Amino acid sequence: MNLAAAQVSIEPVAMMAPERAVWLAAGRDLRLGLRSRAELIQALVFLIIVVSLFPLAVGPESALLKRIASGVVWVAALLSVLLTLPRIFAADYADGTLEQLVMSPYPLPLIAAGKMLAHWLMSGLPLTLIAPLLGLQFGLEANELVVLVASLMLGTPILSMIGAIGAALTLGVRGGSILMALLVLPLYVPVLIFGSGAVEQSMVSIDYSANLSLLGAGLLLGALVVPFAVASALRISLD
Amino acid sequence: MNLYKFSSPVTFYPLAGKMWPWFAALAGIFTVAGLYLGLFVAPVDYQQGEVYRILYIHVPASVIGMFIYLVMAVYGVLALTLNTRLSAMMMEALAPTGALLTVLALWTGSLWGRPTWGTYWVWDARITSTLLLVFLYVGYLALTHAIEDKRRADKAGALLVIVSSINVPIIYFSVKWWNTLHQGSSVSLAGNAIASPAMRWGLLLMTLACWMYAIAMTLVRVRAVIRERESDAAWMADAGGSKS
Numbered sequence: 492m493n494l495a496a497a498q499v500s501i502e503p504v505a506m507m508a509p510e511r512a513v514w515l516a517a518g519r520d521l522r523l524g525l526r527s528r529a530e531l532i533q534a535l536v537f538l539i540i541v542v543s544l545f546p547l548a549v550g551p552e553s554a555l556l557k558r559i560a561s562g563v564v565w566v567a568a569l570l571s572v573l574l575t576l577p578r579i580f581a582a583d584y585a586d587g588t589l590e591q592l593v594m595s596p597y598p599l600p601l602i603a604a605g606k607m608l609a610h611w612l613m614s615g616l617p618l619t620l621i622a623p624l625l626g627l628q629f630g631l632e633a634n635e636l637v638v639l640v641a642s643l644m645l646g647t648p649i650l651s652m653i654g655a656i657g658a659a660l661t662l663g664v665r666g667g668s669i670l671m672a673l674l675v676l677p678l679y680v681p682v683l684i685f686g687s688g689a690v691e692q693s694m695v696s697i698d699y700s701a702n703l704s705l706l707g708a709g710l711l712l713g714a715l716v717v718p719f720a721v722a723s724a725l726r727i728s729l730d
Numbered sequence: 731m732n733l734y735k736f737s738s739p740v741t742f743y744p745l746a747g748k749m750w751p752w753f754a755a756l757a758g759i760f761t762v763a764g765l766y767l768g769l770f771v772a773p774v775d776y777q778q779g780e781v782y783r784i785l786y787i788h789v790p791a792s793v794i795g796m797f798i799y800l801v802m803a804v805y806g807v808l809a810l811t812l813n814t815r816l817s818a819m820m821m822e823a824l825a826p827t828g829a830l831l832t833v834l835a836l837w838t839g840s841l842w843g844r845p846t847w848g849t850y851w852v853w854d855a856r857i858t859s860t861l862l863l864v865f866l867y868v869g870y871l872a873l874t875h876a877i878e879d880k881r882r883a884d885k886a887g888a889l890l891v892i893v894s895s896i897n898v899p900i901i902y903f904s905v906k907w908w909n910t911l912h913q914g915s916s917v918s919l920a921g922n923a924i925a926s927p928a929m930r931w932g933l934l935l936m937t938l939a940c941w942m943y944a945i946a947m948t949l950v951r952v953r954a955v956i957r958e959r960e961s962d963a964a965w966m967a968d969a970g971g972s973k974s
Contacts, residue, residue, distance in 0.1 A: 673873075677901070727886050
């Protein structure tokens, strides 16, 4: 009788469906992120500044600028996402929340997926929405701008995912941010090539759908595999 | 024979000590034979002249440099799934040799490129993906050296190499498509078909030499790694390898 009562009392308190962990983690990170809006805007301003440096460096010749537009926007997007990667885990790691998340009864891969989703909503998505403006500055046509947005929309979530692996592996490591760039940037290469390639192909009126399809395939594959990689990276770092 | 017997540093340390001289000797024999065939027996290339002979270093270095990364990925899987310390030590021992050979491949390639293509560097698909492989090696070395806790460094390095090795074919093909997108590659190796058997044997022997060299170096280095990490262990004192 007593034993039964004790067993009842240690039942977890109204365990939710595990999938909800994704939305809970994402919602929490979004709420925290939106409370410090300055950081979000800074990343966008960084993007705009980096893109604006190129005409100053290579000259204002419009044919040349149009030629390099997709590459410039994409490289600037990589760097901007790279700078925001510490946001995914660093603050939670510093105050111990991350350890609680790892020990929570919800599957860690789902929590990681939620955090990556929130990161994309606060870095990749705003960047994608502002990209047409940057493309216009470089003289891209309307249909090329559409392809640019589509490529960023498919590509930047992959950047958040690969970046999350790097961010999780370098938690609390000395010189972590430059190290993270070393780890993550080579892995970003295919995304850069396919994304920027799609825009270039649209500029010379070649069918660009293959590049977008590859980005989409990468996105699906990443969504399937990366949460597990991030979860095990977090376990390694918090061990 | 129980293979697992040698998955412990205690048993592998003396085994590696016995094995490495044999691999080093094989590397020496293959190098002498391969260089003899390559430099003296093989005919001069009718297009490139003598300069093509750098191929006997360039190709083995790039092949083994790539192969070592795959071997590291296999050890990475073992390290994470079976939790064997020796696997991570092998990764640590393999990485510098792999990085060295990959850099050597780029270096000899650019020395070869200057007289034949008229330039030290081309953004050719193979060259670019080899460069990215160097970055992957550097990333592994940087990560494992930055983490002070050895256990964490081992596992983080293993995970990184596994993730990156899944990316290696994607990187290779993306770079290949990227290159063909821009302009047809004017610098294909297919042009200089390796016709003479002496060339083929020379290349094969040099590749074997490079492989044996990599094994010998890795065994020597893994002994150093074991010594460094296990210097306090009792068995190390018995093996006569204590630091004091």
